Amino acid sequence: MTSRRWIVAAAALLAAPVLAGCSAGFGANTNKPYAPNEAGVLIEQGKYGSPRGVQIPQAFILGPDSGAQLAWRGSAPIYLNIINTTGTPDTLTAVSAGSLGTVKVATPIQLPPNQLVNTGKPTPQLILESLAKSLRGGETVRLDLTFANAGVVSMNVPVVTRSREFKDYPAAPGATAAPTPTPTPSATASEGEH
Numbered sequence: 774m775t776s777r778r779w780i781v782a783a784a785a786l787l788a789a790p791v792l793a794g795c796s797a798g799f800g801a802n803t804n805k806p807y808a809p810n811e812a813g814v815l816i817e818q819g820k821y822g823s824p825r826g827v828q829i830p831q832a833f834i835l836g837p838d839s840g841a842q843l844a845w846r847g848s849a850p851i852y853l854n855i856i857n858t859t860g861t862p863d864t865l866t867a868v869s870a871g872s873l874g875t876v877k878v879a880t881p882i883q884l885p886p887n888q889l890v891n892t893g894k895p896t897p898q899l900i901l902e903s904l905a906k907s908l909r910g911g912e913t914v915r916l917d918l919t920f921a922n923a924g925v926v927s928m929n930v931p932v933v934t935r936s937r938e939f940k941d942y943p944a945a946p947g948a949t950a951a952p953t954p955t956p957t958p959s960a961t962a963s964e965g966e967h
Contacts, residue, residue: 812852813913813930825923826859827884834901835942836910836932843908849932850897851876851916852942857884859922865892867919874903876916884920893942910934 815822815829822828831854837843857863863884868876879898884890892898901914912932919925933939 812933813928815926815928817926822856822858823923823926825920825926826857827863827918827920827923827926828856828858829918829926829928830854830856832916832928832930833939834908834914834930834932835939836908836912836934839910839934839936841909843904845904845907847904847907848874848900848902849904849908850893850942851899851901851930852891852893852897853899853918855882855884855890855892856888857886857890857923860886861922862886863923864921865918866921868899869917869919870901870914871917873905873914874901876901881921908932 812831812833813829814831815827817823821830831852833852835850835852843849851868855865865882865884866878868878870876877900879900882890882892882898910932911934913929914932915927916930917925917927935942
């Protein structure tokens, strides 16, 4: 290979990563917050977390096992991971799910500054009760979270089925089991055919 070809090959090899990076631009998927699973993440005004100092890196309502459903008038636990980034303590005092049902808050949830608080461990502290419709998983529920200092923060929270990374969570009370598959007869060759 001639020296001129070596120079062209080296220039192309060195320019490829630079050109690839330029084509992604500032709107690239790698520049945006994302959830590593189907649980919701609080993104407000295009940024991760609330401008009022509340970050929720994970939020979901635990639904039934795959193929089952949570019955009408049943209940489902709500799991939130919350970080208070204001530097002063805050408290989650109430949660509303609109017309879907009422949310029972066991006790006001204390949010110390810069500390991750999980509302579901060791036991769920937020329960969506008196469901206005049955849930199968895959739905989205709008929750309005009321904080003592940060005010009301709203987010759309998915209902996830109790499978894959959520399979070890305790079953939601009142969930109906998935129907058991029944075998279907298969067509068999008649005795006269060979």
